[in-house]
Amino acid sequence: MSETPNRTFESRPTVCPFCGVGCSLEYAGAGRATGAEGPVNRRGEICPKGAAAFDVVDHDERLTEPLARVGGHFVTATWEEAIERVAEGIGGVVEEHGPDAVAFFASSNCTNEENYLFGKLARLLGTNNVDNCARLCHASTVAAMNDRLGAGAMTNTLEDLSETDCLLVTGANPAEQHPIAFRSYLLPAIRDGATLIHVDPRANDTTEAADVHLPVRPGRDIELLNAMGAVLIAESLTDEAFLAERTTGFDALEEQLSAVDVDANARAAGVDPERLRAAARAYGEADRAAAITGMGMSQHTSGTANVHALVNLALLTGNVGRPGTGVNPLRGQNNVQGASDVGTLPDVLPGYEPVTDPEARARVADEWGVEPPAEPGLTETAAVDRFGEEVRAVVVFGENPAVTEPNATAVRSAFDSLEFSVAIDIFETATTDLVDVVLPGSCWAEKSGTVTNTDRRVMRMRPNADLPGNARRDLEVVAELGRRLTGYPEAFRYDGPEEVFAELTRVAPIYGGMSYDGIGEGYERWPYPAGAEGGTDVLHTERFASGDRRAPLVPVDPVPPADELGDGELVLTTGRVIEQFNSGALTRRSGTLTAMRPEDALLIHPDDAADRGVEDGETVVVSNERGTVTVEAATTPDVRTGVVFCTFHYAEPLINTLTGDELDPIAEIPEYKHSGVTVEPADDR
Numbered sequence: 001m002s003e004t005p006n007r008t009f010e011s012r013p014t015v016c017p018f019c020g021v022g023c024s025l026e027y028a029g030a031g032r033a034t035g036a037e038g039p040v041n042r043r044g045e046i047c048p049k050g051a052a053a054f055d056v057v058d059h060d061e062r063l064t065e066p067l068a069r070v071g072g073h074f075v076t077a078t079w080e081e082a083i084e085r086v087a088e089g090i091g092g093v094v095e096e097h098g099p100d101a102v103a104f105f106a107s108s109n110c111t112n113e114e115n116y117l118f119g120k121l122a123r124l125l126g127t128n129n130v131d132n133c134a135r136l137c138h139a140s141t142v143a144a145m146n147d148r149l150g151a152g153a154m155t156n157t158l159e160d161l162s163e164t165d166c167l168l169v170t171g172a173n174p175a176e177q178h179p180i181a182f183r184s185y186l187l188p189a190i191r192d193g194a195t196l197i198h199v200d201p202r203a204n205d206t207t208e209a210a211d212v213h214l215p216v217r218p219g220r221d222i223e224l225l226n227a228m229g230a231v232l233i234a235e236s237l238t239d240e241a242f243l244a245e246r247t248t249g250f251d252a253l254e255e256q257l258s259a260v261d262v263d264a265n266a267r268a269a270g271v272d273p274e275r276l277r278a279a280a281r282a283y284g285e286a287d288r289a290a291a292i293t294g295m296g297m298s299q300h301t302s303g304t305a306n307v308h309a310l311v312n313l314a315l316l317t318g319n320v321g322r323p324g325t326g327v328n329p330l331r332g333q334n335n336v337q338g339a340s341d342v343g344t345l346p347d348v349l350p351g352y353e354p355v356t357d358p359e360a361r362a363r364v365a366d367e368w369g370v371e372p373p374a375e376p377g378l379t380e381t382a383a384v385d386r387f388g389e390e391v392r393a394v395v396v397f398g399e400n401p402a403v404t405e406p407n408a409t410a411v412r413s414a415f416d417s418l419e420f421s422v423a424i425d426i427f428e429t430a431t432t433d434l435v436d437v438v439l440p441g442s443c444w445a446e447k448s449g450t451v452t453n454t455d456r457r458v459m460r461m462r463p464n465a466d467l468p469g470n471a472r473r474d475l476e477v478v479a480e481l482g483r484r485l486t487g488y489p490e491a492f493r494y495d496g497p498e499e500v501f502a503e504l505t506r507v508a509p510i511y512g513g514m515s516y517d518g519i520g521e522g523y524e525r526w527p528y529p530a531g532a533e534g535g536t537d538v539l540h541t542e543r544f545a546s547g548d549r550r551a552p553l554v555p556v557d558p559v560p561p562a563d564e565l566g567d568g569e570l571v572l573t574t575g576r577v578i579e580q581f582n583s584g585a586l587t588r589r590s591g592t593l594t595a596m597r598p599e600d601a602l603l604i605h606p607d608d609a610a611d612r613g614v615e616d617g618e619t620v621v622v623s624n625e626r627g628t629v630t631v632e633a634a635t636t637p638d639v640r641t642g643v644v645f646c647t648f649h650y651a652e653p654l655i656n657t658l659t660g661d662e663l664d665p666i667a668e669i670p671e672y673k674h675s676g677v678t679v680e681p682a683d684d685r
């Protein structure tokens, strides 16, 4: 036990609040974390983000009292006053416009129990308008994989990826974004001789370990993947037995890919044709080849189509259903997998049961006592687009859409058009600046519950700190809103998170049979309890998760980027760096992490910089029709010509001022990776 003047800390193994790898850590004293030996980080190793996880816990900017807007300014309110204001605000909108005029944004940073209850709150209020920030990162991956294979999650486990012979990493940078997964599972495979193919327009730490780097032009992944498929077919590198037994639709795909001009596609994708052929051969000749996919693939208006093209490669080569193979999205937040598993999505109930399925709704009604609505709700991106029209109120739970949504200037105006808005958060953020009521919640270190990591492992979180001031545990806040906003107060009375989890396991079939005791200090993996002890490791072994023995092969045509380039424009692509995390709300700019890299920078190729008279380190103005951002330029050959890169972590400069709000037509994920911009020295303006 350790104490600061204001807070009490206790060291208990819990799960890192940052990326989806799910390392175990605990309080080490002096405001720092130390790794704890856990199911994923078996030697207790953690990365710089995990080590700095306690930066926010005792931060002096933590929200400690409810805030209510009066005359344009926030004043401190009691919990009763604040909750009453929320009940009046949401109740008034429901009374006048109906429950579908309210949108609920759930949190990938919060536990399964909190998100499950948040989804139940929305549905017992009478709407399926509930979504989480998976919409902004991997919704397209989930859509494509669910459509083709029957499950929108990693097909394999981190452990068995260390047995692979070839890693095809597309649009992901695991060396920086999932460091412990990279060091503990992927790097050992590479050191054992596995070939690493890295597809990314920016050379980064992952590229340093790669045998082949394909610096694809943003938005040209389908051309690249189809060209690889064409090489597989032309050079007979497909798995004939697998194609015959486990797939349908080969003839149509073969016809399409046989007509692909590999050199022309490589040129369109901006990569060397011979390197592309070498990559296809390495992937096709490997006994076990695994694809790892990230937001460089998913955050496009072509995101769903991109992942369809990747799934084609895995099926063509029989690289599904065996250890060391598969299609594996690495998830970005510690519970982005779980938030979706437990049903904070507008079209599915807990366990991915469609809201349109009467039997699924009836199963949920048996537990809830009320049947959820049958019509799919609005995605987060669609809801923001309809603020002030169909949507008149929003409940934001631990998310920061004013920073994370594209076209940020339009998002801020959209918030102004709402009749009522409330946020539950631990800090004032760009989003809490826009709402009517702010409820001070709990951070990761102050709560119990479970989270589900990137390879489907459900693990337990344990509190390491008490609450600051009058902040409350998120589960209690959501339950209180459930009691006050819905007509079913008894449906929100629980004796703690374990009881909520027990209900979740009865409602979500993939979690059926799990328990807190069973998880203990280890994990239980969904789908449970099929397959190996502790859950199912490798998916799709005999049958696909869809229930079918065969998965379809689907021809995928290139999709042109939504944002066409104007004269002299460069392609702005966005991403993350190891020293920061997403919108910054979980790290605060003044924290330990940001001290490692005090300034964000626009990465620009020296040739593009010279063409524009930009010097290394010079302040530049980056502009398009959506806005203007001023930022320091860093010249580097790591980013390809024609492309500039900037992180999306910060509210200032807010790079999402420049990103477009065109959406993938299937998954409604925004185009974050391809925005036309001009770049010029600030002094020239």
Ligand code: SF4
Pocket (backbone or CB within 6 Å): 016, 017, 018, 019, 020, 021, 022, 023, 045, 046, 047, 048, 049, 050, 051, 177, 178, 179, 180, 181
């Ligand atoms: S790899 Fe991810 S889960 Fe592990 S310590 Fe780093 S940020 Fe946390």
